[in-house]
Amino acid sequence: MVRFKNNIGPFIKWVGGKQSIADQLLAFFPKEFDCLYEPFVGGGSIFMATEWKNAAISDVNGWLIDTYKAIRDDWKQVADLLDNMPNEKPFFLELRTKHPNDYTTHFERAAAFIYLNKTCFRGLFRVNKKGFFNVPYGEYNRRYYDPGNLKRVGEILSKVEIFQGDFELCLSNATEKDFVYFDPPYYKLGGHSDFNRYTPDQFKEAEHLRLAALCRELDQRNIRWAVSNSDTPFTRELFQGFYATPVSARREINLNPKARNIQELLFTNYKVQTRTVELLEQGELVLA
Ligand SMILES: C[S@@+](CC[C@H](N)C(=O)[O-])C[C@H]1O[C@@H](n2cnc3c(N)ncnc32)[C@H](O)[C@@H]1O
Structure with a gap:
């Protein structure tokens, strides 16, 4: 290995x-x-x-690319938002009703993207024709993101060109x-x-x-x-x-x-x- x-x-x-x-x-x-x-x-x-x-x-995928840009611009803002997003079904279901364009900043969009992807069923990313995320809640009782990893990703992204x-x-x-x-x-x-x-x-x-x-x-x-x-x-x-x-x-x-x-x-x-x-x-x- x-x-x-x-x-x-x-x-x-x-x-x-x-x-x-x-x-x-x-x-x-x-x-x-x-x-x-x-x-x-x-x-x-x-x-x-x-x-x-x-x-x-x-x-x-514009939501994905916005997420990369947000982590590159300020990974810590994304991490701080994630720290306040509980891995609980009512919170997940509430967040899922938001359209990706409903967020004011790309940091909020990025945090929602990571949260939904990592707490949904089997880590799928699927949106409907209107762009709403539509995967069910995953019921996984585990940490869904690693701040140290996000920091390192932010560091390498600072040298990378990103396009949608x-x-x-x-x-x-x-x-x-x-x-x-x-x-x-x-x-x-x-x-x-x-x-x-x-x-x-x-x-x-x-x-x-x-x-x-x-x-x-x-x-x-x-x-x-x-x-x-x-x-x-x-x-x-x-x-x-x-x-x-x-x-x-x-x-x-x-x-x-x-x-x-x-x-x-x-x-x-x-x-x-x-x-x-x-x-x-x-x-x-x-x-x-
Ligand atoms: C097999 S995945 C890439 C997986 C990636 N190598 C990894 O390790 O995670 C294919 C990707 O193609 C993107 N995609 C689909 N149609 C595309 C298109 N017309 N132009 C650019 N990207 C597209 C999808 O959004 C998806 O992220």
């Missing part, structure tokens, strides 16, 4: 989060690059795993020296798109095609990229002509234990070399 020297973890639980396989993925990233771009940042387990020279993160928007919109400044890691909602075998709960919008075949087209364009610009996705005939066809490396994945949020250990692919436009030993030698990864 290895872990990252950074010792920072996501402050939310996110469907499709890469925390359990971050060590495998990082070992498959290129050895050197200037800026890590993560256009589907979600819970942020990859960019939090280690210290990058430069990083730019984005996601289409579609994955196509944040890469215009990327250069040949940079690297892009795409972690979209996965395509599910059987034709349905998986994990479409992050926003009211869905990630369908058309979006996967759009992503593959963008990857081809980046390839022409000599920008290196890696894309995580499920191993299906459709995804293999999307990235035909590029490299496909198997990654064994463990899905946290899945009621069927047999489906928790599945194989997924990392598509890349560069030849992958496993750098686990090297990262261990450099002290980036440490044995836990």
Whole structure:
């Protein structure tokens, strides 16, 4: 078992989060690059795993991105608000009736986001068409946030560029020296798109095609990229002509234990070399 020297973890639980396989993925990233771009940042387990020279993160989920900005601007304000939010069902239900736009400051929005995510059932994030959070209360009698971790996240975010928007919109400044890691909602075998709960919008075949087209364009610009996705005939066809490396994945949020250990692919436009030993030698990864 290895872990990252950074010792920072996501402050939310996110469907499709890469925390359990971050060590495998990082070992498959290129050895050197200037800026890590993560256009589907979600819970942020990859960019939090280690210290990058430069990083730019984005996601289409505005509430999530506001939360990152609030923690970057003043993590302590967010923590102080969380300290006054009891993990009790009546409080949860009351908070859930608020729309994300009802909050006066982005600190309040961020605290509500973290609170709802960490106290709701199975740590899901799901909103209805109107943008209201609609997951039931989780009844978990445990601490739902760690101020020390939030502080460290705030410190690393101070050096990171943060954008809200579609994955196509944040890469215009990327250069040949940079690297892009795409972690979209996965395509599910059987034709349905998986994990479409992050926003009211869905990630369908058309979006996967759009992503593959963008990857081809980046390839022409000599920008290196890696894309995580499920191993299906459709995804293999999307990235035909590029490299496909198997990654064994463990899905946290899945009621069927047999489906928790599945194989997924990392598509890349560069030849992958496993750098686990090297990262261990450099002290980036440490044995836990
Ligand atoms: C699999 S999750 C990323 C998980 C992340 N790597 C982690 O470790 O937590 C996919 C993310 O894509 C975002 N997303 C969905 N559609 C998008 C789009 N069109 N553009 C940018 N982000 C999008 C979702 O909000 C979600 O956070």
